[in-house]
Amino acid sequence: MFKKSNFKYLVYAFLFLSVIISCDSKGSLENAQDLTVSEGFENPLGFYDANPTFSWKLPVSENNISQSAYHIVVASSPDLLPGNADLWDSEKQTSEQSIWISYGGKPLESRQKVYWQVKYWNQDNEASKWSETNHFELGLLNNSDWKAQWVGLDTAKDSIRGKGKVLIHKTQYLRKGFELSSDVTSARLYITSKGVFDVSINGENVSDDAMSPGFTTYDKRIETLTYDVTNLIESGQNTIGVELASGWHSGRLLWGTTPWDNTISPKVLAQLEMTMSDGSKEIIVSDDSWKGMTNGPLQFAEIYDGEIYNANMEMPDWTTNNFDDKTWTKVEVAAIDTNVKLEPKRHTSVKEKVELAPQNITNNDGAVVFDLKQNMVGVPVVNVPMKKGDTLKIRFAEMLSPDGAFYTKNYRSAHSTDYYIASKDGVIEYKPKFTFHGFRYVELSGFDTSNEPSKDWVKGLVLYSDFDDNGTFTSSHDKLNQLQSNIVWGLRGNFLDIPTDCPQRDERLGWTGDAQVFGPTSMFNADVYKFWASWLQSVREAQLEDGAIPWTVPDSRGNKIGSSGWGDVCTIIPWKIYMRTGDTSILEENFDMMQNWLKYHEKRSKDYISNMMSFSDWLQPYPENGNTRGDTSSKLIGTAFYAHSAKLTAKVAEALGKTKEQAKYEELYATVAKAFENKFFDETGKVKEVAETQTSYLLALAFDLLSEDKKANAKKFLLVKIVEADNHLRTGFLGTPLLSEVLDETGEIDLMYKLLFNETYPSWFYSINQGATTIWERWNSYSKEEGFNPMNMNSLNHYAYGAIGQWMYERIAGIAPLEAGYKVIKIAPQPNEPLTSASASLNTPYGKVSSSWEIKDGEFDLEVVIPPNTTAKVTIPVNRLGELMLNGKLFEDTNQVKLLSTTEAGFELSAKPGIYKFTSIPK
Numbered sequence: 001m002f003k004k005s006n007f008k009y010l011v012y013a014f015l016f017l018s019v020i021i022s023c024d025s026k027g028s029l030e031n032a033q034d035l036t037v038s039e040g041f042e043n044p045l046g047f048y049d050a051n052p053t054f055s056w057k058l059p060v061s062e063n064n065i066s067q068s069a070y071h072i073v074v075a076s077s078p079d080l081l082p083g084n085a086d087l088w089d090s091e092k093q094t095s096e097q098s099i100w101i102s103y104g105g106k107p108l109e110s111r112q113k114v115y116w117q118v119k120y121w122n123q124d125n126e127a128s129k130w131s132e133t134n135h136f137e138l139g140l141l142n143n144s145d146w147k148a149q150w151v152g153l154d155t156a157k158d159s160i161r162g163k164g165k166v167l168i169h170k171t172q173y174l175r176k177g178f179e180l181s182s183d184v185t186s187a188r189l190y191i192t193s194k195g196v197f198d199v200s201i202n203g204e205n206v207s208d209d210a211m212s213p214g215f216t217t218y219d220k221r222i223e224t225l226t227y228d229v230t231n232l233i234e235s236g237q238n239t240i241g242v243e244l245a246s247g248w249h250s251g252r253l254l255w256g257t258t259p260w261d262n263t264i265s266p267k268v269l270a271q272l273e274m275t276m277s278d279g280s281k282e283i284i285v286s287d288d289s290w291k292g293m294t295n296g297p298l299q300f301a302e303i304y305d306g307e308i309y310n311a312n313m314e315m316p317d318w319t320t321n322n323f324d325d326k327t328w329t330k331v332e333v334a335a336i337d338t339n340v341k342l343e344p345k346r347h348t349s350v351k352e353k354v355e356l357a358p359q360n361i362t363n364n365d366g367a368v369v370f371d372l373k374q375n376m377v378g379v380p381v382v383n384v385p386m387k388k389g390d391t392l393k394i395r396f397a398e399m400l401s402p403d404g405a406f407y408t409k410n411y412r413s414a415h416s417t418d419y420y421i422a423s424k425d426g427v428i429e430y431k432p433k434f435t436f437h438g439f440r441y442v443e444l445s446g447f448d449t450s451n452e453p454s455k456d457w458v459k460g461l462v463l464y465s466d467f468d469d470n471g472t473f474t475s476s477h478d479k480l481n482q483l484q485s486n487i488v489w490g491l492r493g494n495f496l497d498i499p500t501d502c503p504q505r506d507e508r509l510g511w512t513g514d515a516q517v518f519g520p521t522s523m524f525n526a527d528v529y530k531f532w533a534s535w536l537q538s539v540r541e542a543q544l545e546d547g548a549i550p551w552t553v554p555d556s557r558g559n560k561i562g563s564s565g566w567g568d569v570c571t572i573i574p575w576k577i578y579m580r581t582g583d584t585s586i587l588e589e590n591f592d593m594m595q596n597w598l599k600y601h602e603k604r605s606k607d608y609i610s611n612m613m614s615f616s617d618w619l620q621p622y623p624e625n626g627n628t629r630g631d632t633s634s635k636l637i638g639t640a641f642y643a644h645s646a647k648l649t650a651k652v653a654e655a656l657g658k659t660k661e662q663a664k665y666e667e668l669y670a671t672v673a674k675a676f677e678n679k680f681f682d683e684t685g686k687v688k689e690v691a692e693t694q695t696s697y698l699l700a701l702a703f704d705l706l707s708e709d710k711k712a713n714a715k716k717f718l719l720v721k722i723v724e725a726d727n728h729l730r731t732g733f734l735g736t737p738l739l740s741e742v743l744d745e746t747g748e749i750d751l752m753y754k755l756l757f758n759e760t761y762p763s764w765f766y767s768i769n770q771g772a773t774t775i776w777e778r779w780n781s782y783s784k785e786e787g788f789n790p791m792n793m794n795s796l797n798h799y800a801y802g803a804i805g806q807w808m809y810e811r812i813a814g815i816a817p818l819e820a821g822y823k824v825i826k827i828a829p830q831p832n833e834p835l836t837s838a839s840a841s842l843n844t845p846y847g848k849v850s851s852s853w854e855i856k857d858g859e860f861d862l863e864v865v866i867p868p869n870t871t872a873k874v875t876i877p878v879n880r881l882g883e884l885m886l887n888g889k890l891f892e893d894t895n896q897v898k899l900l901s902t903t904e905a906g907f908e909l910s911a912k913p914g915i916y917k918f919t920s921i922p923k
């Protein structure tokens, strides 16, 4: 019978064939694709990097097995390419490298627009055509590029204080009119704020970015945005208008003891640079000629608490020329701080990425509740009938209590409510601007009740940093697929400019421990290299003199101490990024930080045993000591992370060719590991002196801290702990991500599958059985029997336990890097009950890899896609006594695929780029 999968195979074959035919007919290879600069930017405007790297992908084709050479040309004008590159001509370089190639040309400057092309040669030395011309334009790279001054009104002077005694700053409306005597041929707006802003020119919104400029270490660096506003500027009279609110800079943040002065009134910095049709330049800057007022419609705007919008105060056309601002006051100006760097944003802005429509509405005592069926983060847009003078109240909740009541207790002190006051009868449209909420349910009250509520009154706009998805994972099991979806939604909800612990309560901070555990999984699901590289810059900037990494980055506590397992984000994430990307620049940038962090470990230890403060195995279930920090000793945890960070720093040194440092940190790792073993493990490999927990064994095994003779026993003791827990996990934030790694490496795949597919508490599926659509902070944040967890911290959107996603991609579906950047790919799925199929795809720096397996009628099928310029080691894990088929024929070594070995573990093959279908049939 003709199977559907065969059909797919035929389609692939056809595609291949057509590519070959088209190549042949043109006589040269298809050009390189997906050209990007630095951490994956495509034709960026306002780019941050004057020393970029270049990357491209070879198109999928039978002609492209690997690259043998490349040639990059870079010029100041597209007309000069490819023949007259005036900035850089790499010349033909014999090299397989197709990613992260450093620019080697003339120095580049602020504002410069640069064009580039690349061509490559394949393994047979056939040349491709030149690629399309790509470009990037630098933003303002130095503080000295700014002629503008910070401007704004003194909104602190009334000293109105809200929750947590935080100063309430009224939203500012700032404007400036200016006249131009000729047409503009090009205009760039460079802009940023202390606070968050929204800017319009001549009544048009400049961009759809939200919450700009984002959250950085404001005492060290503020990011700036660049917009092409050529089409918004007219000859003659023009107006620029900026709305400005507190945001992260001057608003309420948990603790609020920030290293920057968060009591100052929000301010904006804007510089509009224009080239006129006669070639002359004009510049308009924020200065004392700007005017402002605070009595506009947005009366209140706060991240945790929400907005109050009074439509009676609207000022139609205030960002156009048709507005009289004579009652407005002159702004105050402040000079640019020399010690705070102004740098182009180094990742993408927050945008509305997904729109969700309510699936259900229910009336609830004059209020109506809209169910989006998905816990999300962002804002609603409401289109609701109202009566003049009435106030629409918009409340949010992540879940309803069993009796249908809104559950908002877990927002803690975050009011998380928006209000809209209507100025006339009729349908109003409103979307909050300078806040965001974490919610699945939206409750409206105060609307015109003569109308029957309708689902289309509300939509959920999902906000997160503007990155694309990067991978897919799916399987034959609905709950596992729901887990994957919950992981992805946890990512979306907590990647709003910085990686946060949670997106809804009075916290939403860049908790380093949470980032450390979830970072690796995020890299499979989303294209987040820029996002992490940017946040790591903040981590470097936030690092204290003695090497401590604050608990949260940017720091809002300022208590000057680090936590083990949390601060180690600075060694773990760069290394994980390097393994996924193969880009050594992430290691170079962060190497000093890692070394400084090791000094802090040293400072916080005696005889190599750590006494660093630690949040430890945070939220471990069933803690015997009743503590949120779990039972695992903080000394054991600190020492384990000390050794692990030393080991990673040694690996980084090796990758950077720093042999002296490599030796130094390898020795440090060995010394700390020995101290760890002597202090915490007896000669049988059992934990001594401190509590024996699953996590204590997991750390010892995952970080390779025991001598060979103790390892096997330690593993046995770990298994005993798991059996004692009725084959359930007993791990918190730090232990959970190590479970799959350790059980997998010690050959306990069956047990790992058991833990993953457990339905009862504590397990991943437990929350799914209680209705979770995101990952929860606790294994039991809610249960149908007992209701909501009464603890103070109970986020329903907390990504940490989503760290299992890495294992789902790497081992259930089976895609992992064997060499950094997936230059060599390991395809080694681990099929097991109850799954009958699983598949994943991943965009690697070289192109898309995929691995899909299915077990049917005893046959094991594995379809694999290997991108050009890589090689793969493929393990077919079953039926090793049977026949192996490749693309429907009995397997024989070909030029493309070679059998390396037939072992206990299955067939081991090496495969060149291509699309393959392996089938193993039992005898």
Ligand code: RAM
Residues within 6 Å of the ligand: 501, 502, 507, 511, 513, 514, 615, 618, 793
């Ligand atoms: C909580 C955060 C976070 C955790 C810290 C220790 O407040 O939500 O998840 O890392 O505490």
